[in-house]
Amino acid sequence: MVPGALSLLISASVWSLGLTLPARTVKQDDRTDANKNTPSDGGLFISDQIVKANKGIPYILYQGDIRLLTSRSARICDACAWDKSGQGLVIVPYVISSVYSGTNKDLITSALLEFETMTCVRFRVRNKESNYLNVDDGEGCWSYIGRIRGAQTVSLQQTACMNYGLIQHEMMHALSFFHEHNRFDRDSYVKINWQYISPEAKDQFKMDNGNAFNISYDYTSVMHYSSKTFVNTSGQVSIIPIPNPNVSIGQRTGLSSLDVKRINALYNCNLCRTKLLGASGNFSSSDATATNTSDNCLWLLHAPSNLILLQFAKFVCLSKNCNAKINVYNGVTKNSSLLATVIAGQPLPVLVSSSTLVLLEYITNASTQSSFSGSYSTVMYGGTFTTDGGSVRSPNYPFSYPNNARGIYIIIAPPKKQVLLTFSEFDIESSSKCSNDSLRITDGGNLNAPLLGVYCGNRSDLVITSSGPMVVLQFSSNSNINGKGFKANFSFVSTR
Structure with a gap:
């Protein structure tokens, strides 16, 4: 099969912003984080979680978590890939054991949905197919390589393997994918410290003669071991990146950009997709x-972790009759709630998600040209509010807000409306020029809009009206005195 490209969907919209569903204020302890349901693992990387889970299980596992067939070579896997349909989709039927809790079933399903969004692979609940994946609460975390025909087990032990990225691994x-550090060309990118690996574990680092599809080596792959996987000497590492030993390897989160690219290459998915993994990053139309x-x-x-703070730097039309737009979804699929629709040439709002995942869909006409760029980072608390008659609250309200907290809340009204803020409670540590804890309110949809005011102390009469349809509240606290915080009721009023 020949390599395919990833497909990226970002849709642009009109100034109405197409905001249909409001995001709620999200507290630290109730975010819909992709890894929220992960049991405590002591901060282990995915590969180290797997090694820990598989210790002592009664199976011989190649590379730590690969179950082998006696009839298949572990080094070269011919005819492992799943079939591709005439519609260009790779259908992988599966069943999930009934012993999983509802929460864990949802986590597994969520991890599978990302493949559907970013590739032409479709995990589908089995009907009567003879070849399928049997996701089982067995011993440890492991899988076979590729399709083996019949019912094939993917073992995801509930007490050890319930992690979004580990499931995807x-x-x-x-x-059909092996580990990244076992690539045939890995010695050009990492050094294996054989002296710190026990003899019985050295097979885990043998190279495979697989197809790299001319895709760069990926230190951030969900399939890459961490630097200490299978190390037998305290204070030492088993894998060192070269030439820069400070490059981070191993992760806890999920598919990387090149993981997505490799899947699309193997299955010849003719798509436009880009995955950005990390606490911050940049995106632009030039990626497409x-x-x-x-x-x-x-x-x-x-x-x-945390919530995604999305900021567009520009979105412009480069030709006449341009109707480009970007749909921003609050989750991993286009079935997730629509956070906003941003339109070329219109004001660009800052947006805050309610989870660790945001999907952008670029909708444009091939006969017209447009250009956009933006960036994202993370914030502990916040939300995007688009429904008339709601409220915005400080973290942990009505209890004292936490130390070193940062929250960003954007309220967006329809065009020709203003936002009226009425604070029913306001108790933020008082200081000269509000230099400690504060609430900063700007008159517009971005963080650098004209300032309406910076507030702290105890207030009982605070009422603020924006000049246009958007207002941003930025809350911050330091590590000293904490107040009860604030509650602001908002409504949309007609422009005067």
């Missing part, structure tokens, strides 16, 4: 390489 094996004119380009932003 095992599903990558089921789709649309090869399938019937499909929009998509960007998936995936932060390891």
